[in-house]
Amino acid sequence: xxxxxxxxxRIARSxxxxxxxxxxxxxxxxxxxxFGDLMRGVxxxxxxxxxxxxxxxxDNDGDQEDRYVEEFIERRVDGLLVVVAAHRPARSPAxxxxxxxxxxxxxxxxxxxxxxxxxxxxxxxxxxxxAGLPVVALDRLPDDWSHDAVVGDNxxxxxxGVGHLVELGHRRxxxxxxxxxxxxxxxxxxxxxxxxxxxxxxxxxxxxxAFSLDSGRAQAASLFASxxxxxxxxxxxxxDLLALGVLLAVRERGxxxxxxxxxxxxxxxxxxxxxxxxxxxxxxxxxxxxxxxARLVFRRLDGEVGPxxxxxxxxxxxxxxxxxxxxxxx
Amino acid sequence: xxxxxxxxxRIARSxxxxxxxxxxxxxxxxxxxxFGDLMRGVxxxxxxxxxxxxxxxxDNDGDQEDRYVEEFIERRVDGLLVVVAAHRPARSPAxxxxxxxxxxxxxxxxxxxxxxxxxxxxxxxxxxxxAGLPVVALDRLPDDWSHDAVVGDNxxxxxxGVGHLVELGHRRxxxxxxxxxxxxxxxxxxxxxxxxxxxxxxxxxxxxxAFSLDSGRAQAASLFASxxxxxxxxxxxxxDLLALGVLLAVRERGxxxxxxxxxxxxxxxxxxxxxxxxxxxxxxxxxxxxxxxARLVFRRLDGEVGPxxxxxxxxxxxxxxxxxxxxxxx
DNA sequence: GTGAAAGCGCTAACAG
DNA sequence: CTGTTAGCGCTTTCAC
Numbered sequence: 001x002x003x004x005x006x007x008x009x010r011i012a013r014s015x016x017x018x019x020x021x022x023x024x025x026x027x028x029x030x031x032x033x034x035f036g037d038l039m040r041g042v043x044x045x046x047x048x049x050x051x052x053x054x055x056x057x058x059d060n061d062g063d064q065e066d067r068y069v070e071e072f073i074e075r076r077v078d079g080l081l082v083v084v085a086a087h088r089p090a091r092s093p094a095x096x097x098x099x100x101x102x103x104x105x106x107x108x109x110x111x112x113x114x115x116x117x118x119x120x121x122x123x124x125x126x127x128x129x130x131a132g133l134p135v136v137a138l139d140r141l142p143d144d145w146s147h148d149a150v151v152g153d154n155x156x157x158x159x160x161g162v163g164h165l166v167e168l169g170h171r172r173x174x175x176x177x178x179x180x181x182x183x184x185x186x187x188x189x190x191x192x193x194x195x196x197x198x199x200x201x202x203x204x205x206x207x208x209x210a211f212s213l214d215s216g217r218a219q220a221a222s223l224f225a226s227x228x229x230x231x232x233x234x235x236x237x238x239x240d241l242l243a244l245g246v247l248l249a250v251r252e253r254g255x256x257x258x259x260x261x262x263x264x265x266x267x268x269x270x271x272x273x274x275x276x277x278x279x280x281x282x283x284x285x286x287x288x289x290x291x292x293x294a295r296l297v298f299r300r301l302d303g304e305v306g307p308x309x310x311x312x313x314x315x316x317x318x319x320x321x322x323x324x325x326x327x328x329x330x
Numbered sequence: 331x332x333x334x335x336x337x338x339x340r341i342a343r344s345x346x347x348x349x350x351x352x353x354x355x356x357x358x359x360x361x362x363x364x365f366g367d368l369m370r371g372v373x374x375x376x377x378x379x380x381x382x383x384x385x386x387x388x389d390n391d392g393d394q395e396d397r398y399v400e401e402f403i404e405r406r407v408d409g410l411l412v413v414v415a416a417h418r419p420a421r422s423p424a425x426x427x428x429x430x431x432x433x434x435x436x437x438x439x440x441x442x443x444x445x446x447x448x449x450x451x452x453x454x455x456x457x458x459x460x461a462g463l464p465v466v467a468l469d470r471l472p473d474d475w476s477h478d479a480v481v482g483d484n485x486x487x488x489x490x491g492v493g494h495l496v497e498l499g500h501r502r503x504x505x506x507x508x509x510x511x512x513x514x515x516x517x518x519x520x521x522x523x524x525x526x527x528x529x530x531x532x533x534x535x536x537x538x539x540a541f542s543l544d545s546g547r548a549q550a551a552s553l554f555a556s557x558x559x560x561x562x563x564x565x566x567x568x569x570d571l572l573a574l575g576v577l578l579a580v581r582e583r584g585x586x587x588x589x590x591x592x593x594x595x596x597x598x599x600x601x602x603x604x605x606x607x608x609x610x611x612x613x614x615x616x617x618x619x620x621x622x623x624a625r626l627v628f629r630r631l632d633g634e635v636g637p638x639x640x641x642x643x644x645x646x647x648x649x650x651x652x653x654x655x656x657x658x659x660x
Numbered sequence: 661g662t663g664a665a666a667g668c669g670c671t672a673a674c675a676g
Numbered sequence: 677c678t679g680t681t682a683g684c685g686c687t688t689t690c691a692c
Contacts, residue, residue, distance in 0.1 A: 005458050010404045011344050012669035015684045020341060022384075031370040031600070031617070033363055040361040043387055052384050052401060054352075057373055071382060074340045128335050213604075244604050270361070274543075274574050276606015287361070342685035345668045 014076065023297060024072030025055045025081045026065055027138075033269045034239075034286050035083065038138060041290020042081055049298055051078065060179070062087035079134040079297035081290075084142050086181035134300035136293045140183045141310065148296040149310040150289050154184055155191030157282040157315035158236060161264040162195040164280070164317055165234045169326035170262060174205030174232030176219045176242050185211070188238045188266065204232045211238065216245020217252075224253045233326050234262035240269045240281055247275060247322075258324035268318055277321035284315050344406065353627060354402030355385045355411045356395055357468075363599045364569075364616050365413065368468060371620020372411055379628055381408065390415045390509070409464040409627035411620075414472050416511035464630035466623045470513045471640065478626040479640040480619050484514055485521030487612040487645035488566060491594040492525040494610070494647055495564045499656035500592060504535030504562030506549045506572050515541070518568045518596065534562045541568065546575020547582075554583045563656050564592035570599045570611055577605060577652075588654035598648055607651035614645050 014020045023046050027035040039055065046053050054077060056068035065085045072080060129135060137149035165173060175192045178185035189206065196203050205223050209215035216237060224231065237243035243265030250257050257263045257277060265272060268283035292311055344350045353376050357365040369385065376383050384407060386398035395415045402410060459465060467479035495503060505522045508515035519536065526533050535553050539545035546567060554561065567573035573595030580587050587593045587607060595602060598613035622641055 005460065007400075007404050007460070009345075009406060009669050010401075011341050011350060011406050012684090013671075014341050015339075015345055015669080015686090016671050018684075029370065030360065030373065031363070031366045033361065033366065036361045036363070036366040039385075040359065040387065043360065043385070047386070052386065052398075052405065054382050054384050055369075055373070056377070056382065057370065070337075071340075074337050075382065076339060076341050130335065130337070247604070271363075271601040271604065274577075274601065275604050339685050342668090343687075345670090345685080346687050348668075 019078050020076050021051045022075070022077045023051050023053045023079045023081060023294065024068070024075070024077035025053050026058050026068045026072070027055065027083045028060045028085065029057050030055065032241075033271065034139075034267050034284075037269075037286035038083070038290040038293075041287040041292070042294040043290075044287075045291045045294040045298070058083075058085045060085045060182070073130060073133070077133075078301060079136075079294075081136050081138055081293050081297065083138045084140050084145075084183075086179070134297045136296045138289060138293045142183060145308070147308050148293075148300070149308070150292045150296065151183075151310065151312055152284040152289070152315050153312050154187035154315075155194060157266060157284070158188050158191035158238075159195040160315065160317040161236045161266070161280075161282050162192060162199075164319060164323060165236065165262060165264065166199060166201070168234070168262065168323060170232075170234040171201060171326070172204045172232045172234070173201065174223060174235045175203060175207070176216055176223075176235055176237040176246055177206065177208040178211040178215075178238035178242060180208045182211070185238060192236060204230065205235075209242070211241060213241045213245040213248070216242035217249045218245075220246040220249035221252075224249065224255075232261065233328055234264075234323070236264045236266075238266055240265040240267045240272045240279060243279055243281065243322075244271075244275055247279075257322050262323040262326070264323055266315075273320060275322075280317075280319045280321070280323040282315045283318050285313060289313055349408050350406050351381045352405070352407045353381050353383045353409045353411060353624065354398070354405070354407035355383050356388050356398045356402070357385065357413045358390045358415065359387050360385065362571075363601065364469075364597055364614075367600075367616035368413070368620040368623075371617040371622070372624040373620075374617075375621045375624040375628070388413075388415045390512075392416060403460060403463070407463075408631060409466075409624075411466050411468055411623050411627065413468045414470050414475075414513075416509070464627045466626045468619060468623045472513060475638070477638050478623075478630070479638070480622045480626065481513075481640065481642055482614040482619070482645050483642050484517035484645075485524060487596060487614070488518050488521035488568075489525040490645065490647040491566045491596070491610075491612050492522060492529075494649060494653060495566065495592060495594065496529060496531070498564070498592065498653060500562075500564040501531060501656070502534045502562045502564070503531065504553060504565045505533060505537070506546055506553070506565055506567040506576055507536065507538040508541040508545075508568035508572060510538045512541070515568060522566060534560065535565075539572070541571060543571045543575040543578070546572035547579045548575075550576040550579035551582075554579065554585075562591065563658055564594075564653070566594045566596075568596055570595040570597045570602045570609060573609055573611070573652075574601075574605055577609075587652050592653040592656070594653055596645075603650060605652075610647075610649045610651070610653040612645045613648050615643060619643055 025042055030036055043053055054072060058065035062085045135147045137145050139151060141149050141151045177189045180186055207219045209219050235246055237246055243263055246263055247257055265279045265281035268281045272279040272281050355372055360366055373383055384402060388395035392415045465477045467475050469481055471479050471481045507519045510516055537549045539549050565576055567576055573593055576593055577587055580591060595609045595611035598611045602609040602611050
């Protein structure tokens with residue numbers, strides 16, 4: 001009788017069993033290779049455990065993220081993985097790349113908590129999450145997070161990058177930043193400033209923007225609009241997309257990486273090794289971060305109680321050809 | 331009363347309403363930027379229509395794909411979008427990149443239907459799909475597909491690429507192929523041979539592999555292991571990943587693109603413009619293909635009946651810097 | 661209008 | 677061990 005197309009109805013089953021064998025995942029953008037790798041990691045361990053994954057793109061818009069979180073809760077997912085977007089205190093609609101447009105010039109100030117009207121906490125959803133629903137933050141750790149999380153060590157990561165650069169003899173360093181509304185954006189910038197400070201060096205350029213190719217290109221263009229004498233001999237970018245954008249701008253300026261400027265990125269996305277020159281970068285194992293996150297969810301589902309666990313993955317430096325010894329005397 | 335955390339239970343709702351407002355999508359690999367873009371497209375229109383999307387990676391393994399399709403049906407998705415994997419007639423486990431290993435040398439034969447023991451039809455699931463479940467094939471059109479689909483015009487696409495190359499004076503052309511078990515792999519190769527045939531030119535090199543960077547690198551390496559006199563002056567690769575791999579191999583050989591060989595890719599993934607030199611390629615609008623696919627699903631859900639609709643999107647050539655005029659006399 | 665009842669397709673508990 | 681029944685949280689119908 002099953003011969004003619006009977007399929008058990010898993011939704012009826014879920015209703016009585018009180019679980020759906022489904023994980024919800026909300027990320028900024030699937031089309032971004034870093035998040036694609038993250039998803040890959042969670043899907044793999046979800047599949048092992050007989051779960052499927054629902055996903056949604058937030059475009060880094062906190063309201064959109066909230067909507068998806070709410071919807072996934074109503075759909076009774078067994079666990080939630082989220083790359084937390086920044087939240088705005090007022091309900092003003094967040095436009096993509098909002099904070100991106102104007103690089104903040106020479107060296108822009110950075111303060112914690114409230115950044116240019118953007119709330120860096122995870123806000124609302126935290127409050128009324130169903131009890132017992134495992135939630136884990138991926139990649140970005142909001143100021144007020146009280147659940148499990150897996151994040152990279154951003155400060156240590158950029159410290160690796162600047163260490164490499166000063167070993168190469170560079171003393172005039174610049175930083176092309178990401179979105180200061182995001183924890184990763186703030187931490188990487190703070191890590192840059194701290195790493196330089198530890199060595200008694202003052203940065204020559206620091207700007208913020210968005211984590212995108214276009215923002216990297218724009219920030220670098222505005223850097224190179226300043227007098228050549230003030231240019232850095234080496235640039236660290238807050239992620240690979242940004243670095244790739246810097247590469248474009250350098251090329252457009254008729255300059256060369258690494259002859260005129262050294263460049264280091266962050267993430268080691270798959271395409272970092274395909275640029276010209278191949279990008280020296282700080283590797284974050286996105287896929288492994290994703291599977292670690294899913295494993296945290298299942299640990300809770302398996303009954304583990306206890307304080308929030310935040311696993312921080314150690315980044316490492318992969319040096320390729322976008323960095324070279326500094327030729328100008330300090 | 332809702333004040334203390336009441337959430338409507340959408341799964342109970344689904345049980346009675348007989349729909350889940352969920353789309354299922356199975357793709358080879360989220361981490362592949364082409365498929366990431368596709369997903370982006372379907373998510374966007376799904377969201378507009380109040381649907382969420384469940385996804386699964388098949389790794390191009392037909393069995394894995396079947397398992398996800400089956401699971402999504404049991405979960406009572408309202409529609410299914412799939413980038414159909416190749417199927418093996420026997421239940422032999424398909425290993426990733428199985429067909430990839432050895433490039434088939436000078437010019438490997440290609441026949442339809444059964445390719446090296448791989449069934450190019452969509453097989454089983456077709457048979458016992460629930461009546462009324464909208465299913466659409468994305469990117470790849472199996473031989474026996476009888477549902478809606480959205481695909482690129484692969485033959486026209488590579489014809490664009492070879493047209494550009496012969497205009498540039500090239501007469502000695504080679505083809506670095508993808509997986510012949512996939513419709514895209516076969517069509518792009520056939521398109522290459524046809525486009526050359528139309529012009530009375532015989533290809534100088536044709537090989538198959540997998541749609542990956544490594545396969546491109548390996549195929550190109552074996553091409554360049556042949557006597558230099560037999561080398562092509564221009565290469566068309568079956569996709570951008572392959573082309574990027576060729577680029578690596580060319581570089582490793584101490585040769586230059588486009589001075590020694592011109593190179594054209596296929597897809598125009600986001601990173602195609604970041605290679606060195608930026609890749610000339612045949613653009614397929616992945617995101618738009620995804621949203622078109624989702625729109626087909628909703629059209630059926632809205633009650634449209636009628637024969638399967640296959641929308642084929644026209645590719646266009648984007649010329650960047652990996653192609654140049656042929657300097658050697660024909 | 662407001663309230664009770666049936667039932668979506670399962671699982672679990674309980675009888676025979 | 678097989679068969680019946682209650683109930684998961686909703687929507688819909690039907691009665692009041």
